[in-house]
Amino acid sequence: MPPHPKATRIQAILEDLYPETPVPLDHTDSYTLLVAVLLSAQCTDARVNTVTPALFERANTPQKMAVVEVDEIREIIRPCGLSPTKAKNIRALSEILVERHGGEVPAGFAELEALPGVGHKSASVVMAQAFGVPAFPVDTHIFRLARRWGLSRGKNVEKVEASLKRLFPRDRWNKLHLQIIFFGREYCPARGHDPEVCPICSWAASGAAKR
Numbered sequence: 001m002p003p004h005p006k007a008t009r010i011q012a013i014l015e016d017l018y019p020e021t022p023v024p025l026d027h028t029d030s031y032t033l034l035v036a037v038l039l040s041a042q043c044t045d046a047r048v049n050t051v052t053p054a055l056f057e058r059a060n061t062p063q064k065m066a067v068v069e070v071d072e073i074r075e076i077i078r079p080c081g082l083s084p085t086k087a088k089n090i091r092a093l094s095e096i097l098v099e100r101h102g103g104e105v106p107a108g109f110a111e112l113e114a115l116p117g118v119g120h121k122s123a124s125v126v127m128a129q130a131f132g133v134p135a136f137p138v139d140t141h142i143f144r145l146a147r148r149w150g151l152s153r154g155k156n157v158e159k160v161e162a163s164l165k166r167l168f169p170r171d172r173w174n175k176l177h178l179q180i181i182f183f184g185r186e187y188c189p190a191r192g193h194d195p196e197v198c199p200i201c202s203w204a205a206s207g208a209a210k211r
């Protein structure tokens with residue numbers, strides 16, 4: 001597929017603004033990243049980063065987490081919200097990692113998505129950030145901006161992900177998904193956004209898409 005002029009220009013702007021893309025969730029390995037990603041559902045990365053130090057001090061491997069009581073996990077992660085469900089999933093996926101995967105996080109989409117509480121977006125984050133496999137996780141920022149910028153008309157994350165994968169080079173997916181997230185937080189909030197001064201919306205969006 002030939003380069004898409006709008007996508008190429010957006011990519012250049014994002015690269016200029018965010019040449020470095022540190023992973024927003026604090027972690028030390030694939031397991032702690034997986035748990036942090038699970039905790040980030042309907043919770044900010046900043047909040048997750050305030051909770052995980054205590055959790056990982058208690059248990060930072062599947063083997064250790066698999067023997068921690070669910071109630072104890074729930075109490076530690078309570079500030080992240082949805083703690084009853086998240087605690088059960090963290091305990092359950094840790095047990096599965098020990099029993100079926102030798103205590104290691106599998107580097108495959110199907111295996112990750114089979115774990116409790118791990119959907120396609122979460123698996124994509126782990127594959128991209130822990131294993132360097134090209135993926136394009138679509139969170140709320142990316143879904144909103146891809147549609148606002150006219151890069152996709154997809155009405156769900158799966159269709160938006162497919163559109164972005166067609167428009168951008170595969171070797172840039174992992175970096176771009178973080179760049180778009182950073183841009184959305186700094187320049188393109190869901191509310192109180194002034195598209196006329198936005199480095200991308202000012203020219204890429206039009207009409208209702210600017211809102």
